Structures are given as C-alpha cells and as structure tokens.
Amino acid sequence: MMQQPRYYHCFLALTLVTTIIIGICPSTPFVCAEDIIINKEVDYEEDKNIAYDGTDLIEWITSNGGFIHPNARIGMDPTGKYRGVFVKSVGGTDGGTVEGIEEDELVCSIPWDLIVKPDTYDYHEFFQTNCDALHELYHQFQLGDNSKYAPYINYLKNQPSGRIPSEWSKAGKELLIQILDQREDHEGLPPYNVLDRYEREWLGQCQGEDTPLARAAFFQLISRDEDGLMVPFFDMHNHSNDPKQLNTIPAKPKKVGKPFTMRANRDIAPGEQIIISYNRCHGCWFDIEYEDCETKSFGGTDFLFSQFGFVEDYPQNWYIPQFMEDGVTLFDEIRFCLDRNDESGELFVRRFGDNYSIEEEEIPFDKNVEFLKEEVGRLLKLEHELKKKDSELVKSMPRYEWDMIWTYQKALVTALTTAIETVEQMPPPEERGYWSSSDDYSRDKSSSDDDSRDHYDSRDESEDEESSSDDDDYSKHDEL
Secondary structure, eight states, X not given: OOOOOHHHHHHHHHHSSSSSOXXXXXXXXXXXXXXXXXXTTOOSOOOTTTTOXXXXXXXXXXXXXXXXXXXXXXXXXXXXXXXXXXXXXXXXXXXXXXXXXXXXXXXXXXXXXXXXXXXXXXXXXXXXXXXXXXXXXXXXXXXXXGSTTHHHHHHHHTSOSOOSGGGSOHHHXXXXXXXXXXXXXXXXXXXXXXXXXXXXXXXXXXXXXXXXXXXHHHHHHHHHOBTTBBOTTGGGOEEOOOTTTOOEEEEOOSSTTOOEEEXXXXXXXXXXXXXXXXXXXXXXXXXXXXXXXXXXXXXXXXXXXXXXXXXXXSSEEEEEEEEXXXXXSEEEEEEXXXXXXXXXXXXXXXXXXXXXXXXXXXXXXXXXXXXXXXXXXXXXXXXXXXXXXHHHHGGGSOHHHHHHHHHHHHHHHHHHHHHHHHHHTSOOHHHHSSOOTTSTXXXXXXXXXXXXXXXXXXXXXXXXXXXXXXXXXXXXXXXX
C-alpha cells in the first residue's frame, strides 16, 4: 500500500466540508503491462493468453536463428496474479539450474527477420508516431496464420483490449478528464492529449482504415513497440525503474539486419522476475552516466500511465506544468523525483528538477506551492463528491478503468503532497544558499545515506564501460 505523506492527512481535514477524515479510495496494486488481475467480477475483455507459456513463440525464435536463455520462462508469477518473464526455479516442473542467469549473460537475441518493422529503419528515430510501422503491423494482423510472424502475431491478437486510457470507454475517459480538470480553456494536470490517439494518429495522421482489427493493431503497437520495432519475447517483460529490481540492459539494432539483444546487468536468481525499464532515460534515471539515451524514451510517470495504463511503483518522475489563467500559456513547471526509503517505507523527494537541471533553480516558489495545494484540495474534494455516486459511476465503465483512474488520482495526490511538505520543511529562500534534497531538510532524513538510487549495484562512475551498458560493452557483443 502506498504510504501517505503526513501533509496529506492535514490537508484532507482542511479541504473537505465534513467532520470525518476520509481516506483515498482503496487502490489496486501497482500493475505492469502484462499484469492480470484475477477477478471474476471484472467486466473488461478476458485475457485469452492467461495460461500462455510461450512455448510456441520460443521454439519459433530459436528455430529461426534466435536465442532465448534456457533458464528463462514466460508465465504467471508464483502467486498467480500477473504474467511476465521469470528465471526458472530449480527443481519441480520448471527445471531451472542453480546459477539462474549470470551477469553479462545474453537473455535473448531476436533476429532482424523476426522483428515486425517498417520498411525504413533509423536507429536514432524515437518517440514518434511511425505510420509505416503501424500499417505493417496491421497488415500482419490481417494475414494472421499466414503471417511469417504467425506465433507472435497470434499472441498479440489475443491480448485483451481496454487497458490503455486512449482505448477506454467514453465514461472512463470523461471521468479521467474530470479528475485531471482538463477543459476547453483549462489545461489541467498531465497526461495531456492522450485520449484520442487512435483517431488523431491512426485515422488522421496515418490515414488508416477504421476496423476492429486496425484498432487492435494500433493499440498493441503503441504500447509495445521499441522505437517502431515490435520485438517478440522482449515486449513480454514487466517494468520497474527500481535499481534493485531492474536487472537487464537491452540493445536496439544500430544497423539494419542486426539482432535486438538484451543482457543481464547483474546475476538474476532462480525464481526472480526478469525486468526491463519502459522509460530508461527519464529525468530521474539513477545512472546519469548512461550514454544511450538518444534512443530511449524520456517520459515520466504520467507518460507510463497514458502509454501503458498503469501507475509505476517508486521511484517516480513527475512533471507538473502550471499555466496562466488562459489555460494555454505555460507559467511555470514543477519537476521532481519521488522515491521511497527501502527500510522505513517513507516517501521523499530525491531532488527537484531532474538529472539535466540545476536543482537550486528548480525548487518551487510560494506560488507553485499554492498551486499544488489547490490541486490537492480539488482532487480530494472531487473524490469525496464522486464517491457518493459510486453505484452509478462504477457501472458506467469497466471496473479496470475505474480502479486505474483512482490509482492515478491517488498517485497524483501523494506526489503533490510530498512535494509540498518537502518545500515547507525547508528554510526560507534567503537562508537556503544552495539546497539539496539530500540535506537534512528532506522529508526522509535518512535518504542522504542511501545511495542505492544513484548507482546500480556495486558499479560506479569509475566503471564507464559498464555504466554505459549497451552503447559500449554490450554493443561489442551484440554487433557480432
């Protein structure tokens, strides 16, 4: 359960017109792109791949020149709550070996010919709508069993719909817009311009046809592609930016014809989940020496929610724009890295700004704090009012949408209140000098001694060849 900042409880009592302190709606756990919540009452589309173990996919890849580590498996986690890619357990039906997957070992190598891709490929192209890639995937969806990628295409076609906000129901979208306070003359909170992507990008920009199969192909690509490439097996891994969980480094092909590879950047034990990052170069990325950011996504926590339909666990990267009264002109922006102390579980702002800014220039002004307080108050009051209509609202949309909307609302409230409390515990501007979030004024005073977010494992800045990962050492292996 997400721990609420102390400020949250005080602000809640002051904001709501009631003598009862009401907590935020109980949330579902943070989920990953492959997460499956087992609940018979959930009315969104059933996942036909719920028991999928990837045997046919792995056989197809390995029989066509690819490689999947023999200790890797596709399937459900031991609790049966979500699907992902794991290191096989020792003994039992898994048949894994005690060494698991060792540091620097190849986890997978996917040949170029098995990747669904556009006609033209540029290693440096990223974060754009790739119409060629969308049309190609739709074409393969139409071919179905006759596609040369049939094992992969059939897996994708069996994925459930309705997970990404832009494919939600009308009622779900309207509630999210209300939560974000996005109106014609008011920008509101992020994410922005994400609820009409199919209409705007596929039907408009790409001039695609409007069919159920086209819709399915569109949403599968925008939630799974790696800069326009659809990479089988790789896109089945779940996400985390926690350096204690993240255990792989991928390498996108630098040239046409080369494979897509992924290696372990530490030992991965039997039974452990194999984790990737969906936004490896976000502003709070813990390895500031990582040099391959030119081709990796920079989006923060709100981007992950809009792109994949989940709220990531900590660390989180938040970017909150503040607009003028006209709702259009950017007035200011509040950026901060939100983290959690592993021992105490307490939340703290690791730094204001991001890895690419000067922190003393990013500390919110009093006007920023006032804006954040107003937003927290509005979010909590809106929740209190909407909860009275639960029976009506919750029936108007799939349960998954309802749960994820309130999970994101809770994440917003928690992030904003933590930022507010951090600023209010700081000395006044004239006494600050240069302030760092690792100073004693941070919410989590023990965080200055915890450098687990700054460098992964025992690697540090002096080990350039490892911290630069697939741009240096790994590329030497992968380009062979």
